[in-house]
Amino acid sequence: MTPVSAPRSTAWTARTINRRDTGYTGVPPWVFVLAGAGALFVLLPLAAMVAKVNWGQFVPLITSESSLTALGLSLRTSAASTLLCIALGVPLALVLARASFPGQRLLRAFVLLPLVLPPVVGGIALLYTFGRQGLLGRSLDFAGIQIAFSTTAVVLAQTFVALPFLVVSLEGALRTAGTKYEAVAATLGARPTTVLRRVSIPLVLPGLASGAVLSFARCLGEFGATLTFAGSLQGVTRTLPLEIYLQRETDADAAVALSLVLVAVAVAVVGLSYRRPRALAAEPAPTA
Amino acid sequence: MSISRERISALLAAGFLAAGLSGCATSTTANGNTPNGAARRGSSTAAGTVTVFAAASLKATFTKIASEFEAANPGTKVTLNFAGSSDLATQISQGAPADVFAAADTKNMAKLSDANLIDGTARNFATNVLEIAVPPANPASIRSFADLAKPGLKVVVCAPQVPCGSATEKVEQATGTTLKPVSEESSVTDVLGKVTSGEADAGLVYVTDVRNAGGKVKGITFSESDQAVNTYPIATVGSSRNKELAKAFIAMVTGSEGRKVLSDAGFGTP
Numbered sequence: 001m002t003p004v005s006a007p008r009s010t011a012w013t014a015r016t017i018n019r020r021d022t023g024y025t026g027v028p029p030w031v032f033v034l035a036g037a038g039a040l041f042v043l044l045p046l047a048a049m050v051a052k053v054n055w056g057q058f059v060p061l062i063t064s065e066s067s068l069t070a071l072g073l074s075l076r077t078s079a080a081s082t083l084l085c086i087a088l089g090v091p092l093a094l095v096l097a098r099a100s101f102p103g104q105r106l107l108r109a110f111v112l113l114p115l116v117l118p119p120v121v122g123g124i125a126l127l128y129t130f131g132r133q134g135l136l137g138r139s140l141d142f143a144g145i146q147i148a149f150s151t152t153a154v155v156l157a158q159t160f161v162a163l164p165f166l167v168v169s170l171e172g173a174l175r176t177a178g179t180k181y182e183a184v185a186a187t188l189g190a191r192p193t194t195v196l197r198r199v200s201i202p203l204v205l206p207g208l209a210s211g212a213v214l215s216f217a218r219c220l221g222e223f224g225a226t227l228t229f230a231g232s233l234q235g236v237t238r239t240l241p242l243e244i245y246l247q248r249e250t251d252a253d254a255a256v257a258l259s260l261v262l263v264a265v266a267v268a269v270v271g272l273s274y275r276r277p278r279a280l281a282a283e284p285a286p287t288a
Numbered sequence: 289m290s291i292s293r294e295r296i297s298a299l300l301a302a303g304f305l306a307a308g309l310s311g312c313a314t315s316t317t318a319n320g321n322t323p324n325g326a327a328r329r330g331s332s333t334a335a336g337t338v339t340v341f342a343a344a345s346l347k348a349t350f351t352k353i354a355s356e357f358e359a360a361n362p363g364t365k366v367t368l369n370f371a372g373s374s375d376l377a378t379q380i381s382q383g384a385p386a387d388v389f390a391a392a393d394t395k396n397m398a399k400l401s402d403a404n405l406i407d408g409t410a411r412n413f414a415t416n417v418l419e420i421a422v423p424p425a426n427p428a429s430i431r432s433f434a435d436l437a438k439p440g441l442k443v444v445v446c447a448p449q450v451p452c453g454s455a456t457e458k459v460e461q462a463t464g465t466t467l468k469p470v471s472e473e474s475s476v477t478d479v480l481g482k483v484t485s486g487e488a489d490a491g492l493v494y495v496t497d498v499r500n501a502g503g504k505v506k507g508i509t510f511s512e513s514d515q516a517v518n519t520y521p522i523a524t525v526g527s528s529r530n531k532e533l534a535k536a537f538i539a540m541v542t543g544s545e546g547r548k549v550l551s552d553a554g555f556g557t558p
Contacts, residue, residue, distance in 0.1 A: 127487065128485075131486070132486055132487050133485065133487075148442075149442065149470040149471050149487070227473075227474075228481070230471075231472075231487075232472055232473055232474060232478075233472055245474055246447050246449050246450075246474045247449070249372070249374045249449040249450050249474065250449045252378070
């Protein structure tokens with residue numbers, strides 16, 4: 001697996017180096033035509049939505065109490081879910097990229113499963129796990145913890161669907177970074193925890209950052225699992241996508257305006273992340 | 289041992305695809321089971337395909353009526369599209385090829401008739417009222433609408449923006465009861481789901497939903513439900529290219545055969 005074949009999302013460093021070394025881009029013209037079609041396919045619907053926005057009412061629509069409450073809830077829960085994704089996803093990525101144990105492939109397959117699972121299915125699965133009648137629900141209920149219909153349920157649903165994004169990004173970054181520096185640190189007497197803290201994590205920080213941002217963006221858009229598992233109540237569980245879905249029933253203008261807000265937030269978040277890793281990648285990179 | 293990067297990217301892409309907001313429209317075709325001689329009768333006015341856009345709560349009944357229609361009119365095919373009434377109204381106003389529109393409330397039908405997208409006037413063919421749905425064991429021992437306001441109870445209702453939610457609001461106003469729901473769902477199916485899974489102690493759904501859920505929930509009727517009767521209108525879509533067949537289908541729904549199927553499912557007569 002050479003750095004040339006690495007996808008953009010996981011190997012900034014490799015790509016930057018590669019291009020600096022040879023200056024060869026080698027993209028046939030016809031690929032640009034197809035790429036243009038691909039870009040249009042994504043941009044045209046967004047443009048169509050922007051054209052539908054009732055600009056005269058835009059500000060009142062997006063600053064209504066229910067809209068602001070939903071946006072605030074979405075941002076708060078997505079931030080919490082991203083932290084949870086980092087806490088659970090970094091160890092998973094490390095174990096998948098560095099360790100070797102029986103059942104590793106199976107573990108990877110299961111960790112990645114939420115990527116291809118319809119979110120509604122995720123919601124049903126969570127319901128049967130943390131719900132009142134669920135696998136853990138009874139014990140939790142006994143302990144006085146009720147997750148269903150709470151903001152915690154929203155965070156769990158978001159974490160469930162967003163976790164693979166962080167794991168995939170970080171595992172890719174770890175593999176691209178290789179183990180040379182870690183091995184050197186170990187031969188110099190560093191303990192595994194020190195190697196992890198001082199060498200591995202700093203090396204893959206760009207990958208971790210972009211993984212975290214992808215997770216955040218995925219959390220922001222989470223709909224199916226939340227609706228199935230957490231319900232929909234203003235200020236508690238009704239995130240922006242749920243608010244949009246509901247507004248659409250009565251007020252198409254409001255739904256379009258809110259959709260635009262969600263797109264803007266997502267673009268800002270993703271745009272931010274795609275700048276940062278590039279800046280970091282300008283530092284001496286470990287791969288060659 | 290290593291998963292290829294290409295595969296990871298592919299998975300990522302697939303994840304993004306699956307993550308999109310997905311509507312809940314389902315499209316089914318009631319396949320014309322060959323009539324065993326007996327059903328071969330009557331109104332064979334036309335042949336071809338009739339596309340029916342019907343409210344999600346009509347799924348069971350309209351699927352049945354459609355196969356009866358196909359049996360009675362050999363050579364015809366009924367294509368059914370079930371979704372929320374407002375979704376369907378939007379789809380039709382955006383030019384979706386529908387011949388018949390059956391809505392769960394008059395408001396969504398009015399949206400289309402006001403825009404001159406309906407042929408003639410709509411006919412009301414069924415009514416539906418609310419009922420309390422509780423888990424079969426009724427753990428919170430609910431007996432009346434007023435019981436739903438008991439503190440600590442997990443009650444799930446429809447949001448006021450959707451027909452079942454506005455009906456709930458009407459009943460609340462009529463009875464002077466204020467509910468404190470733990471969730472306001474955007475469809476009656478989601479309310480029912482919260483009750484069948486045991487998450488909620490009670491939910492407000494339609495009589496027909498309770499009937500359709502079989503033994504999974506227990507229904508508790510309440511007299512105040514007559515304060516909010518939901519009327520179902522049906523009409524031929526103006527842009528229909530098969531109006532004869534559309535009218536024949538509507539005649540079947542509003543006729544004695546349709547009425548029997550509907551009343552068996554718990555719908556009332558308007």
